[in-house]
Amino acid sequence: MPVIDVPDPQFMQDEEIAVFRDAVGKFFDQHAPEQRVEKWREDGMVERAFWEEAGQAGLLGMTVPEEYGGHGGDFRHDLVLLEQQAEKGVDGFASSLHNVIILPYVVRHGTEEQKKKWLPKLVTGELISAIAMTEPGAGSDLQSITTTATKEGNGYRLNGAKTFISSGQLANFIIVVAKTDPTQGAKGISLMCLETDGADGFRRGKKLDKIGQDAADTSELFFDDVFIPAENVLGGVEGRGFYQLMGELPQERLSIAIGSMITIEKALDATVEYVKQRKAFGQTIWDFQNTQFVLADLKARATAAKVFINDCTDKVLKGELDVTTASIAKYWLTELQGEVVDKCLQFYGGWGYINEYPIARMFRDSRISRIYGGSNEIMKMLIARSM
Numbered sequence: 401m402p403v404i405d406v407p408d409p410q411f412m413q414d415e416e417i418a419v420f421r422d423a424v425g426k427f428f429d430q431h432a433p434e435q436r437v438e439k440w441r442e443d444g445m446v447e448r449a450f451w452e453e454a455g456q457a458g459l460l461g462m463t464v465p466e467e468y469g470g471h472g473g474d475f476r477h478d479l480v481l482l483e484q485q486a487e488k489g490v491d492g493f494a495s496s497l498h499n500v501i502i503l504p505y506v507v508r509h510g511t512e513e514q515k516k517k518w519l520p521k522l523v524t525g526e527l528i529s530a531i532a533m534t535e536p537g538a539g540s541d542l543q544s545i546t547t548t549a550t551k552e553g554n555g556y557r558l559n560g561a562k563t564f565i566s567s568g569q570l571a572n573f574i575i576v577v578a579k580t581d582p583t584q585g586a587k588g589i590s591l592m593c594l595e596t597d598g599a600d601g602f603r604r605g606k607k608l609d610k611i612g613q614d615a616a617d618t619s620e621l622f623f624d625d626v627f628i629p630a631e632n633v634l635g636g637v638e639g640r641g642f643y644q645l646m647g648e649l650p651q652e653r654l655s656i657a658i659g660s661m662i663t664i665e666k667a668l669d670a671t672v673e674y675v676k677q678r679k680a681f682g683q684t685i686w687d688f689q690n691t692q693f694v695l696a697d698l699k700a701r702a703t704a705a706k707v708f709i710n711d712c713t714d715k716v717l718k719g720e721l722d723v724t725t726a727s728i729a730k731y732w733l734t735e736l737q738g739e740v741v742d743k744c745l746q747f748y749g750g751w752g753y754i755n756e757y758p759i760a761r762m763f764r765d766s767r768i769s770r771i772y773g774g775s776n777e778i779m780k781m782l783i784a785r786s787m
Contacts, residue, residue: 441492460524468515492614492615510634530575543589548578560623568604568617581639586643604622612761613765671695
């Protein structure tokens with residue numbers, strides 16, 4: 401029995417969702433066995449072939465309308481994929497980035513021509529997506545970016561550098577945040593869509609060596625006079641980029657919070673099983689009152705977090721998730737994730753520091769959640785503005 405025994409909310413109890421969950425689990429069992437995932441960790445990235453396999457299995461673009469080659473699903477399908485991916489230990493596959501964060505930009509903000517051009521290829525895995533926001537000198541403060549897209553003829557010349565870009569080595573469809581009018585502040589920012597194959601002046605930098613998330617490809621990108629056709633400005637009109645970004649960030653931040661909740665549950669389940677078997681001083685680790693009290697406290701707070709996350713997911717499905725609630729979810733769940741994983745690792749003693757134990761990988765992989773998607777300091781600023 402799982403430690404967090406909150407029942408599935410009503411919206412997740414449809415038979416179709418259960419069938420989909422079973423299909424996703426079988427796909428990962430067949431296509432992402434431990435040996436293959438370990439190879440991804442060694443290589444620092446997932447190979448392109450797996451993306452194509454996922455596309456063929458219908459695991460990309462699940463919420464994209466059928467008229468654009470998608471599957472016409474909703475956020476529940478994305479949630480099932482996140483859960484199954486975590487349960488099966490499929491590290492590095494940036495399905496949340498591709499499905500939950502980037503494709504909605506095209507679906508909600510793209511022109512009809514852009515949707516017809518890019519969405520079918522994003523659904524099959526022919527195009528793997530990334531979004532390039534962060535720069536060496538600009539992170540959460542997007543208005544301080546220095547990447548520019550300067551008008552030239554029937555398009556733009558893109559110049560600048562980006563860093564910490566997830567799927568940076570693999571992606572061949574990149575949404576680049578750039579200034580089309582540096583004098584206009586937020587109103588001068590546009591989202592430029594770049595298909596990288598054959599793009600002169602586009603260069604991938606090194607794959608960054610991270611503390612954790614070994615199988616996840618995170619890279620530097622460089623743009624030196626890269627030509628972007630005018631029709632590749634997302635939405636067809638420049639100057640809307642900042643508002644497009646702000647409109648999609650709540651769902652991105654909730655997806656991070658959901659990932660944190662999944663890790664919290666995995667850590668608690670694994671740790672309770674471990675402490676009930678491991679012995680010290682003639683009794684199991686579980687028999688010590690300190691163990692029971694610490695884990696009871698973590699269960700209580702994680703249960704409350706699970707109920708909150710389910711409510712946030714319900715709001716997404718109804719189109720009601722607001723910036724403040726998403727910021728609370730991202731802040732609270734990622735902080736709780738760090739605390740839960742750290743305290744759980746402590747019960748393992750020296751074995752918790754050994755990478756062959758899943759808790760060690762969870763410890764390393766969890767640290768970034770308080771930084772990306774907007775640091776937790778930014779989340780607190782956003783929450784404070786609502787008071």
